[in-house]
Amino acid sequence: MIGRSKKSKYLETTLKYDATLCTGCGMCSTVCPHGVFVQKDGIAQLARPTACMECGACALNCAVRAISVDAGTGCATAQMIASLKGSKEPTCGSGCC
Amino acid sequence: MITPTTSSITLIDRMQHILARAGLRRSRFRIRPGLYALGDPNSNSQVFVTANYGLSFDTLRSALSNIDCYILVLDTKGINVWCAAGKGTFGTEELIRRIGEVKLKDHVTHDILILPQLGASGVAAHEIERRTGFKVEYGPVRANDILQYLQNHAATPNMRRVTFNFMDRLILIPVELTHVFLPTIILMALLYFLSGPIPALTVPLVVIAGLLVFPLLIPWIPTPNFSTKGFLLGSMVAVPLFLLALISFPPAIWWKKLGVALPYLLIVPSLVAFITLNYTGATPFTSKSGVKREIFAFFPIMFWMFLAGVFIGTLFRFIR
Numbered sequence: 094m095i096g097r098s099k100k101s102k103y104l105e106t107t108l109k110y111d112a113t114l115c116t117g118c119g120m121c122s123t124v125c126p127h128g129v130f131v132q133k134d135g136i137a138q139l140a141r142p143t144a145c146m147e148c149g150a151c152a153l154n155c156a157v158r159a160i161s162v163d164a165g166t167g168c169a170t171a172q173m174i175a176s177l178k179g180s181k182e183p184t185c186g187s188g189c190c
Numbered sequence: 191m192i193t194p195t196t197s198s199i200t201l202i203d204r205m206q207h208i209l210a211r212a213g214l215r216r217s218r219f220r221i222r223p224g225l226y227a228l229g230d231p232n233s234n235s236q237v238f239v240t241a242n243y244g245l246s247f248d249t250l251r252s253a254l255s256n257i258d259c260y261i262l263v264l265d266t267k268g269i270n271v272w273c274a275a276g277k278g279t280f281g282t283e284e285l286i287r288r289i290g291e292v293k294l295k296d297h298v299t300h301d302i303l304i305l306p307q308l309g310a311s312g313v314a315a316h317e318i319e320r321r322t323g324f325k326v327e328y329g330p331v332r333a334n335d336i337l338q339y340l341q342n343h344a345a346t347p348n349m350r351r352v353t354f355n356f357m358d359r360l361i362l363i364p365v366e367l368t369h370v371f372l373p374t375i376i377l378m379a380l381l382y383f384l385s386g387p388i389p390a391l392t393v394p395l396v397v398i399a400g401l402l403v404f405p406l407l408i409p410w411i412p413t414p415n416f417s418t419k420g421f422l423l424g425s426m427v428a429v430p431l432f433l434l435a436l437i438s439f440p441p442a443i444w445w446k447k448l449g450v451a452l453p454y455l456l457i458v459p460s461l462v463a464f465i466t467l468n469y470t471g472a473t474p475f476t477s478k479s480g481v482k483r484e485i486f487a488f489f490p491i492m493f494w495m496f497l498a499g500v501f502i503g504t505l506f507r508f509i510r
């Protein structure tokens with residue numbers, strides 16, 4: 094469903110889109126900051142899946158749940174601190190952004 | 191209660207912006223959550239939603255010059271819109287709570303809320319409509335596009351994209367540098383007395399490479415991820431240091447010379463790579479799964495290179 098390549102660590106993504114559920118509301122292409130979705134032929138299409146940064150905006154705003162993504166922070170510091178503390182979900186610390 | 195505000199940015203505001211950009215006193219740069227009236231709004235006026243980080247609020251109100259409107263400020267604990275949306279404080283629940291608390295329905299007759307697009311990762315628009323009756327409209331990513339957006343409530347594809355251009359990266363440098371300034375000085379002094387001038391010189395070079403040169407050169411360092419970019423950049427700093435150590439170490443016994451100089455080749459690239467790996471948090475395009483893979487692939491290399499460097503360095507400090 095999504096182009097996979099071993100070339101870059103950032104070309105794989107957890108973004109999944111089920112076109113059969115889509116109503117063509119256009120919300121996903123509105124909220125995505127990387128132009129991952131476009132609207133074509135009345136439904137959403139994945140235009141640049143490898144640009145996805147897993148922010149979760151599209152999935153959260155898709156009323157019919159056609160999109161799923163393992164959303165979270167793309168911050169190495171937060172992830173390393175989380176694994177040191179043994180917490181599952183990395184979030185930014187208070188001193189951060 | 192509605193607090194009046196204006197779109198003009200005062201000198202004091204500007205001072206606070208500079209401090210905030212430099213990473214100083216950011217925690218105090220908060221504004222009170224609630225409903226603000228910009229100019230002289232009436233019941234038909236637009237409602238804009240933002241975070242209670244001072245810089246977010248000021249950017250919005252200054253972009254709305256000559257517009258009479260309401261600004262609804264959410265309690266994001268003084269964090270900007272995007273980061274707060276990621277944490278969920280700029281989120282569905284807080285927005286619904288705030289709409290009720292300021293009794294928004296008593297102030298406007300329409301049902302439109304304009305949110306910054308980058309707030310979308312915390313807010314489910316359809317949930318807001320279902321539970322409050324207000325329709326969420328996502329405005330452009332950048333506040334300076336708002337006036338153009340308001341002409342027909344549509345954003346061009348460019349207005350919907352985040353950028354990370356040279357200026358965006360330049361503006362992040364002061365924050366990073368202020369964070370490490372004191373540790374850098376302390377470490378320099380410590381290394382100077384423990385091992386001499388060249389090790390001490392390494393500290394600011396690593397910091398400059400990782401936090402100043404790297405951010406500016408990201409697109410031009412020809413490897414695909416942050417760690418390898420860091421290794422490459424670090425090696426460019428390490429080689430001159432390695433040669434310098436070779437030349438300045440007096441005894442002619444080659445393996446002793448090598449033992450004193452080799453740690454630079456191990457420690458410097460691994461430290462710079464560690465810094466650049468951590469830079470992922472400051473960029474708007476790295477994903478959670480991508481960063482996770484990068485940590486798994488490269489952190490062990492950094493760790494063992496660093497450890498080997500420290501070990502060899504300490505060893506030769508005693509046998510030379």
Ligand code: SF4
Nearest residue numbers: 115116118119121155
């Ligand atoms: S938000 Fe969901 S329903 Fe709307 S266009 Fe995107 S995928 Fe389709």
Ligand code: SF4
Nearest residue numbers: 125145146148149151
């Ligand atoms: S998770 Fe974010 S970046 Fe990825 S497609 Fe959805 S909105 Fe775009």
